[in-house]
Amino acid sequence: EVQLVESGGGLVKPGGSLRLSCAGSGFTFSNYAMNWVRQAPGKGLEWVSFITSDGTYSYYADSVKGRITISRDNAKNALHLQMNSLRVEDTAVYYCARVRGSLSDFWGQGTLVTVSS
């Protein structure tokens, strides 16, 4: 059974940092690219970042570029999102998603990040 489990969310002050993780199981993690997608409370979905299966290439939404870094450790079946200089508008549930081609075909249950003073 495919599983993606996010962790690392929590309450952080504006300007602070947080590192999210996503643990994959039930599939060959190193064969798949991965996405992070977020959803602000009561709002729609926003793509955040993409990383290739081997970690060579990554892409970011303009809203997070320069503040967020995606990475992965295929030996540990883990995906990470390092978030710095956090803003109130970064408050959201952050989902990791397995990517087939460029399609997010399976999503984790998400982890909530709240940026507030």
Next chain:
Amino acid sequence: EIVLTQSPGTLSLSPGERATLSCRASQSVSSISLAWYQQKPGQAPRLLIYGASSRATDIPDRFSGSGSGTDFTLTISSLEPEDFVVYYCHQHLTSPYTFGQGTKLEIK
């Protein structure tokens, strides 16, 4: 950036009725790069349709997708009670990958 506009924002129907949800793109999207997701309250999005018209694994055949270019449609042939949730279209043709703002299906 490709902007996806979904209509209507909210659709009020009764169980057993047919639902037609629209997604319009600001520029042409290859059909292979258009998907639909269903999201139930408190849950992650679930892939319904990929390649504009192919059903994902375990998706009932009352769900169907169609369209090309800039106009795409998700149709639910006969609504079940569990279908009254939110639906998003999504283009993964070019970065930044974008989603529509969602259509909420509510019971009339």
